[in-house]
Amino acid sequence: MDEDGYSMEREQADFDQAELTRLGERAAALRRRGVCVHGWRQGFTEHMPEEYRGRILPGYALCLHCGKIDTVAALDAERDSLLG
Numbered sequence: 001m002d003e004d005g006y007s008m009e010r011e012q013a014d015f016d017q018a019e020l021t022r023l024g025e026r027a028a029a030l031r032r033r034g035v036c037v038h039g040w041r042q043g044f045t046e047h048m049p050e051e052y053r054g055r056i057l058p059g060y061a062l063c064l065h066c067g068k069i070d071t072v073a074a075l076d077a078e079r080d081s082l083l084g
């Protein structure tokens with residue numbers, strides 16, 4: 001790869017890292033205010049722990065921070081609207 005390609009790739013990586021850091025800080029600030037962005041989830045799998053069986057159905061996930069169970073799409077939409 002030429003030097004320009006490398007520096008553009010590095011610039012993109014720096015941008016991605018800055019964006020991830022920004023989202024992480026925003027999520028932490030929301031959590032301190034008691035608002036959950038559902039960032040730690042247990043989804044449905046064949047091998048999920050016994051305690052989740054019958055509670056989490058295919059297409060749904062349990063947020064391990066706040067305990068909310070909803071469709072993955074609904075949890076994603078709520079997270080996206082909070083993190084903007």
Ligand SMILES: [Zn+2]
Nearest residue numbers: 036038063066
């Ligand atoms: Zn949550």
